[in-house]
Amino acid sequence: MKKRLPPLNWLRSFEASARHLNFTQAANELNLTQAAISQQVKSLESQLGTTLFKRLPRGLALTDAGLAYMPAIHDSIERLTAVTDELFGQGQSRQVTIRVSLVFFTTWLAPKLPLFYEQHPDVKIRFTSNIWQEEKQKDTDLGIRYGQGVWPDVKAERLTWDELFPVCSPALLGDCSQVTLEEALSNHTLLHVLGYKEGWGYWLNQTSTDYSDNGKGIQFDTLISALEMAKLGQGFALGRTSVVKDMIENGALVAPFETRLETSEAFFLTYPTHQYLSPGAEIFKQWILDESQKQKAQDLS
Numbered sequence: 122m123k124k125r126l127p128p129l130n131w132l133r134s135f136e137a138s139a140r141h142l143n144f145t146q147a148a149n150e151l152n153l154t155q156a157a158i159s160q161q162v163k164s165l166e167s168q169l170g171t172t173l174f175k176r177l178p179r180g181l182a183l184t185d186a187g188l189a190y191m192p193a194i195h196d197s198i199e200r201l202t203a204v205t206d207e208l209f210g211q212g213q214s215r216q217v218t219i220r221v222s223l224v225f226f227t228t229w230l231a232p233k234l235p236l237f238y239e240q241h242p243d244v245k246i247r248f249t250s251n252i253w254q255e256e257k258q259k260d261t262d263l264g265i266r267y268g269q270g271v272w273p274d275v276k277a278e279r280l281t282w283d284e285l286f287p288v289c290s291p292a293l294l295g296d297c298s299q300v301t302l303e304e305a306l307s308n309h310t311l312l313h314v315l316g317y318k319e320g321w322g323y324w325l326n327q328t329s330t331d332y333s334d335n336g337k338g339i340q341f342d343t344l345i346s347a348l349e350m351a352k353l354g355q356g357f358a359l360g361r362t363s364v365v366k367d368m369i370e371n372g373a374l375v376a377p378f379e380t381r382l383e384t385s386e387a388f389f390l391t392y393p394t395h396q397y398l399s400p401g402a403e404i405f406k407q408w409i410l411d412e413s414q415k416q417k418a419q420d421l422s
Contacts, residue, residue, distance in 0.1 A: 127168050127169070135191075137151055139173075169186075172187075196395065216246060217399065223250045225363075228363070230409075262392070265280070274394055275394060278390045280390055282417055286359070286378070288374045290351060293356075293357075306330065309356050315340055317344075319385065347359075390406065
């Protein structure tokens with residue numbers, strides 16, 4: 122036999138009281154009297170057969186049952202509010218905010234976006250770059266970031282499967298067949314990118330490349346900057362398949378050596394573990410995951 126759910130107004134009174142730990146403040150928020158809030162909470166406790174609050178001389182405290190019940194009720198009310206606003210209120214046209222790595226946006230995502238807008242013309246998206254650190258995570262619906270996929274309080278779904286290999290301008294080496302990998306790297310500038318665990322040091326060690334440091338390395342805080350310098354013939358960057366594929370195909374960069382290394386780092390789609398995703402965010406999430414799988418299948422074929 123199904124257990125009868127408590128009335129929504131009782132649950133709202135409990136949730137507001139639990140957040141404020143004060144019946145009067147909850148009443149002000151819900152435009153009710155303090156007596157009405159107190160009575161609805163008592164009715165809820167009576168139906169559940171347990172107390173949810175400890176009535177203290179100067180306020181309230183949640184019981185163990187109240188502490189266990191609060192997250193589920195709060196999440197349910199947030200979801201119901203968001204869906205109602207999305208479908209029937211001004212929120213139906215609310216934009217989706219996506220914080221995205223700049224190099225991933227320019228090289229992987231941007232060429233695919235026309236297809237998304239063709240399929241979903243009503244979804245409004247605002248893209249922000251990771252460089253805008255002052256923007257709080259709570260203002261972001263989805264994120265696209267690089268790493269090993271383990272970050273606190275977010276779920277991460279992999280978007281790329283890459284190999285690492287040196288790339289440079291076609292004019293940098295001339296006839297590459299006359300130059301060994303070790304000679305090329307030792308005689309030219311290495312373009313380093315901060316924040317990548319699998320950078321030049323990792324690649325040289327894992328591939329057992331005999332490298333003589335010429336002291337001319339340049340450091341950047343974004344991969345897109347290093348790749349632009351590589352295009353200009355200013356040195357070797359460490360390419361990642363998903364990022365440099367089109368650059369190699371159009372001749373802006375070349376990968377003159379066969380030595381490659383599979384990555385454990387990748388670009389991931391991230392979103393808060395315990396947060397409602399709006400319908401627009403859900404649409405973009407499913408679309409980009411589908412595109413990721415299509416790209417993976419193409420790369421393997």
